[in-house]
Amino acid sequence: MPNPAHATGTDLLVLHALRCVGFAGLARVSEAVGLPEPDVESELIDLAVAGLVTRVPGDFGGWGLTEAGRAADAERIRDELDTAGVRTAVTRAYEDFLVLNPELLDLCTAWQMRSVDGVIAPNDHTDPGYDSRVLERFADFHRRADAVCAELSAALLRFQRYRDRLADALARARSGALDYVVDDMGSYHTVWFQLHEDLLATLGIPRH
Amino acid sequence: MTWIHPLSAQTEENANVLGGKGHGLVTLRRLGLPVPPGFVISTGACRAFLRDGQLPEGLGAELAAAVSALEATTRRRFGGPGRPLVVAVRSGGGVSMPGMMSTILNLGLTTEATAGLAAETGDLRFALDSRLRFLSGFAATVAGLAPESLEAVTRRGSGGEETRLAGAIAAVEALIRERAAEPVPDDAMRQLELAVRAVFSSWHTPRARTYRELHGLSHESGTAVTVQAMVFGNRGDHSGSGVAFSRDPNTGESTPFGEVLFGCQGEDVVSGGSVTRPLSELAEREPAVWAGLLEAMGRIEEHYRDACHVEFTFEAGRLWLLQVRPGGLAGRAAVRVAVDLADEGLISRREALLLISPRHLRHVRIPRIETAGTLDVLTRGLGACPGVAVGRVATTADRAARMAAEGPVILVRPQTSPLDMHGLAAAAGVVTARGGPTSHAAVVARSMGRPAVVGAVDLTVDVASVQAGGRTLPEGTVITIDGTGGEVVVGTPRIITAPTDPHLHRLLAWADEISSGDSGRDHIERLTAAHAVLLNPR
Incomplete structure (x- = not known):
């Protein structure tokens, strides 16, 4: 039997979600960690008391990390990686991720822009044949992406959330909610982009 | 020979056999270039190969013979000793699939050949640099390593240039031993055999498959492989x-346009990782190369009767052409080129009309910065989301969100992460120093409909200012960005939209003559009516 995957505590889950999602309202943080809003809000308040997160009030307000929160997250996420002994496994999965990343960006670009008669123009989504070809390629891509997310989840359970969110975004897009390809805050690209940020943060690799 | 054809003026096979790249090179040979x-x-x-899982019978012997012939032509030895023959191995199907398939340059640089190249040129740094490029290309293509993993090991290393290169070479070798x-x-x-297999196999990578699916190309046709004696831009x-480009791809103006990197190989130009110089600098620094290039593009235009795009290298002052593609201009530039070519007598007015599709006219409507006057250009990158945006520079997402309350801002970042999303949402447009038209930043900008310029490589973003071209602009400075042409301009230049374009009006007047139509209709209707007459002559 392989060791069960390491499970992250709720406080670190919430802190780290803000690190990867960026400045966000309660609903988005709750969606990112996959826990009910009241639970997440309670954690956020505790984190705010500890000086690690801060809330900007108002219509365009939301939650964000403080400098201290960013530093605390980096340290705790690094400790988690080493305590669980999964640095090698996550590094390997990150390299697999990097092979897939250009393909996903190609697919997103193909969804947004289309080349016809040698002219590249915005895809106006009036050709269902074209859109469904792109979505079929997304589905094909997802099978490979899911395998990488499975490797990650086997190492650190928190990565399972990306599996669920990516699968959900794809299912919604294929059932006609086209915003779930790149536009929505829960879209396939948005989740993938956060996964990219999470891998960099987890492995302590700076965006250069 | 059955499988291999020389790059010579006498080769008669078409692009389906030789690939578009190979066929273009044969055409250049015929033009005496x-x-x-x-x-x-x-x-x-x-x-x-793809059918049987192995190289076809007889290819090995043909490959050996072709390499011997190349050794004789160049008076060099493949793998050394003595003057080494080094080759470039490039993919190229019947229809171009840019960036989708593999290329391995500097192949044949074994340990011995590298020493031979250093002895021949008296330049150890150059020989090591070339060997490192070979190993990186080989690792990416044959061993399937991601560029980021390679960069991480090649960026390490310290000491003098030669020590650093030797260290990076050892690191890449170690990485390949570990992974492959x-x-x-x-x-x-x-090396050559493995490279050929890798290029063939790259036909079926998921990215290449996707590209063909989306462009309606056959999965059956396969790619050709061109193998050429290496010319060294890094020497x-x-x-x-x-x-x-033989003509400016932004305006269609009949002045050559492009980029050049001195002391570098071609992949550095197209990878977008280095600060390139405007093509016109060649005229001052290498007048003979410049003259040769102009002459070549003139001959190519005459042959294809269209604007063209070439990739070139010059080694020790001598010009070489590595690829040619006719056409490739869009929108307003395509219209201007069609009208100019007709004025120059290279094509008829009818042909000019047929060069332009309704898609080009739709593209013409996208606003652009007027490039005719004097522009205070801060820097240039790649257009990633068409449109023009004007606003004050903000260097962080937080400040963009705050400053947006008092009027439009342009978010300027080294690159974007999810942490920048709220700043992007608040901004009128975005500029990044890194990344290409398929980066996260580009995808997000398009999803939000924000004009975007990415990969402005000479741009540095500081705490409260941005720097490029030796200038510093404080946060709050008004800039204008063009997400089609990639210009980042200080101030508020004139912005043009289609109706003021004189070339478009002339082309449409020709269309009306042909269709006997009136000029009161929509541009696209006028062009389509002319096409209907031209394509269905009674």
Whole structure:
């Protein structure tokens, strides 16, 4: 039997979600960690008391990390990686991720822009044949992406959330909610982009 | 020979056999233009390889013979000793699939050949640099390593230039030994065989498959492989590489346009990782190369009767052409080129009309910065989301969100992460120093409908200012960005939209003459009516 995957505590889950999602309202943080809003809000308040997160009030307000929160997250996420002994496994999965990343960006670009008669123009989504070809390629891509997310989840359970969110975004897009390809805050690209940020943060690799 | 054809003026096979790249090089040869000697392994060999899982019978012997012939032509030895023959191995199907498939340059640089190249040129740094480029290309293509993993090990290392290169070479070799089934062979013929297999196999990578699915291309046709004697743009000061359009792709104006990198190989130009120089700098620094390039593009235009795009390298002051593609201009530039070509008598007015599709006219409507006057250009990058945006510079997402309350802002970032999303949402447009048209930043900008310029490589973003071209702009400075042409301009230049374009009006007047139509209709209707007459003559 392989060791069960390491499970992250709720406080670190919430802190780290803000690190990867960026400045966000309660609903988005709750969606990112996959826990009910009241639970997440309670954690956020505790984190705010500890000086690690801060809330900007108002219509365009939301939650964000403080400098201290960013530093605390980096340290705790690094400790988690080493305590669980999964640095090698996550590094390997990150390299697999990097092979897939250009393909996903190609697919997103193909969804947004289309080349016809040698002219590249915005895809106006009036050709269902074209859109469904792109979505079929997304589905094909997802099978490979899911395998990488499975490797990650086997190492650190928190990565399972990306599996669920990516699968959900794809299912919604294929059932006609086209915003779930790149536009929505829960879209396939948005989740993938956060996964990219999470891998960099987890492995302590700076965006250069 | 069955599978291999020389890159010579006498080769008669078409692009389906030689690939678009190989066929273009044969055309250049026929035009008497300088092309490095080499040969093409046909798409048929690729199909056989993909069908049977092994190189077709007889290819090995043909490959050995073709390499011997190339050794004789260049008076060099593949793998050394003595003056080494080094080759470039490039993919190229019947229809171009830019960036989708593999290329391995500097192949044949075994340990011995690298020493031979250093002895021949008296330049150890150059020889090591070339060997490192070979290993990186081989690792990416044959061993399937991600560029980021390679960069992480090659960026390390310290000491003098030669020590650093030697360290990076050892690091890449170690990485390949760790990850791949076998180490990099120190045998040039074996390297070539593995490279050919890798290029053939790259036909079926998911990215290439996706590209074909989306562009309606067949999965059956396969890629050709061109193998050419390497010309070295990284060999000293009088060497370099570049890309050139015979006419300005932004405006269609009849002045050559492009980029050049001195002392570098071509992949550095197209990878977008380096600060390139405007093509016109060639005129001052290498007048003979410049003259040769102008002459070549003139001859190519006459042949294709269209604007063209070339990739070139110059080694020790000598020009070589590595690729040619006719056409490729869009929107307003395509319209202007069609009208100019008709005025120059290279094509008829009817042909000019047929060069333009309704898609080009739709593209013409996208606002652009007027480039005719004097522009205070801060920097240039790649257009990633069409449209023009004007606003004050903000260097962080937080400040963009705050400053947006008092009027439009342009978010300027080294690159974007999810942490920048709220700043992007608040901004009128975005500029990034890194990344290409398919980066996260580009995808997000398009999803939000924000004009975007990415990959403005000479741009540095500081705490409260941005720097480019030796200038510093404080946060709050008003700039204008063009997400089609990639210009970042200080101030508020004139912005043009289609109706003021004189070339478009002339083209449409020709359309009305042909269709006997009136000029009161929509541009696209006027063009389509002319096409209907031209394509269905009674």
